[in-house]
Amino acid sequence: MRMAERPLAHPYGDDQHFDVITVGGGLAGSALAKSLAERGHRVLVLEREKRFRDRVRGEQMHPWGVAEARALGVYDRLLERVGHQTRWWTIYDGATPRRKRDLTATPHGVGSFNFYHPDMQETLLTLKRCAEG
Numbered sequence: 216m217r218m219a220e221r222p223l224a225h226p227y228g229d230d231q232h233f234d235v236i237t238v239g240g241g242l243a244g245s246a247l248a249k250s251l252a253e254r255g256h257r258v259l260v261l262e263r264e265k266r267f268r269d270r271v272r273g274e275q276m277h278p279w280g281v282a283e284a285r286a287l288g289v290y291d292r293l294l295e296r297v298g299h300q301t302r303w304w305t306i307y308d309g310a311t312p313r314r315k316r317d318l319t320a321t322p323h324g325v326g327s328f329n330f331y332h333p334d335m336q337e338t339l340l341t342l343k344r345c346a347e348g
């Protein structure tokens with residue numbers, strides 16, 4: 216178990232009071248923590264992993280998720296640090312491409328985002344720390 220932001224003892228000096236504690240520093244918990252921290256809430260993320268490992272938890276964010284990540288203000292930093300945009304979704308039948316879909320034609324006008332999941336988690340926790348100032 217680690218407190219993802221600070222050493223285990225007295226993570227915020229003597230003040231052990233938080234507005235919100237998220238159990239888990241995954242995509243959901245860390246993005247929520249970052250958003251709340253930048254709005255002035257005291258948030259603690261409790262994460263059991265000392266070092267994130269490849270858990271097969273998905274490495275593609277579909278366009279609708281990309282739009283949400285942009286709205287949360289995390290997308291540009293993730294793009295800089297851990298992933299790349301993908302515009303085309305090609306469906307193959309064996310080695311033969313059958314259909315090529317332009318993901319930017321989806322309602323939000325963005326493609327998908329591909330990343331290494333552990334690095335995504337570390338980056339979101341870093342953004343949360345930055346939001347605390």
Ligand SMILES: Cc1cc2nc3c(=O)[nH]c(=O)nc-3n(C[C@H](O)[C@H](O)[C@H](O)COP(=O)(O)OP(=O)(O)OC[C@H]3O[C@@H](n4cnc5c(N)ncnc54)[C@H](O)[C@@H]3O)c2cc1C
Pocket residue numbers: 238239240241242243244245261262263264271272273274275276277280
């Ligand atoms: C095989 C597979 C493939 C997937 N592919 C995709 C994909 O391509 N695209 C997509 O969008 N989604 C995909 N998903 C769904 C994916 O899991 C979610 O999008 C995303 O990871 C969910 O984030 P989360 O923060 O809710 O949970 P998680 O990513 O599971 O994060 C939970 C975190 O909480 C920690 N934790 C758990 N219990 C405790 C505890 N008791 N105390 C402290 N810490 C704890 C864990 O260590 C972990 O870091 C896939 C899921 C699976 C299983």
